[in-house]
Amino acid sequence: MDNESKLDNDSNEEVAGAAPAPQSSLPLIITLVALLIYFGFQTFALLAERGNLGQVKASQESALQEAQKTQAQFRTIVTKTGELADKGHAGAKMVMEGLQRQGMGMAGAPAATTPVPDKAVTKPVK
Secondary structure, three states: OHHHHHHHHHHHHHHHHOOOOOOOOHHHHHHHHHHHHHHHHHHHHHHHHHHHHHHHHHHHHHHHHHHHHHHHHHHHHHHHHHHHHHHOOHHHHHHHHHHHHOOOOOOOOOOOOOOOOOOOOOOOOO
């Protein structure tokens, strides 16, 4: 009987010391599927938005080209008006003064400005 009680105790210890039964991985699977769906939706939405922005840019190309043409024509007119003003034409001088008051100045003359550095230069402290 002593042997039987020892065997019973040994079998009880083995059952108690055994690893617990594996738990269900269903919550992990659900979480991973939800993340996959979320990232898929975000990717789809961003691609659709990118396509829309491409269409908007394409629709503005013609307006941008027209604005560049108009700007080039304006520069030409201001340059020629400036040449007339330099020759002494009173009306051209009046127009050029008006443009300078508005900050447009002479398009042909380069502005005397100091170059601005792209980044702030810091000097080491001694």
